[in-house]
Amino acid sequence: ETGVTQSPTHLIKTRGQQVTLRCSSQSGHNTVSWYQQALGQGPQFIFQYYREEENGRGNFPPRFSGLQFPNYSSELNVNALELDDSALYLCASSSGPQSFPTDTQYFGPGTRLTVL
């Protein structure tokens, strides 16, 4: 059983650019959630994908968008990058609503995004 993986590990972009972050969910999981963690803060929920459909969104602007693929891997896209987008981006996978609330979410190692 493979864990949650994310790529790239680190990324440096300049303000106004676009970025795509990737996440491979744990084997058997069909739900992926994305979180943004600013330095010294707890993670903030961005959105969740369940079976390739967006299944809820946090308080983030539309320039944050995502996709989930048939193999349940996922992408997070951020357009028009701003300095405040600098953060650790975490994805988490889980088994889906049928396993809630007993199942935990499994987090990847994160992608550190720096916007200059």
Next chain:
Amino acid sequence: KQEVTQIPAALSVPEGENLVLNCSFTDSAIYNLQWFRQDPGKGLTSLLLIQSSQREQTSGRLNASLDKSSGRSTLYIAASQPGDSATYLCAVPSAGGTSYGKLTFGQGTILTVHP
């Protein structure tokens, strides 16, 4: 809107000491509560998940308790070791409607255990 608060923000203890980390939440209608560990610049590792019907969960030197009515949870670490140094986060999920399991996190407690 659920809000989660953790106290203290940072804690430094000598090796071998027993310690308690605190987590409080504003909406007591939770399904479960999780404690995570995060090493610097890394992802989150789940330590313990307590269901709303449970009062506590134990894993090795870790014991987490939950009091839904008062909106509080504690993480007890026995005989602390330098390897326990990390940030500890508690989180509660939302459910129903959209985004089941969306986690609301506290800001974390930074624990340093010195030899």
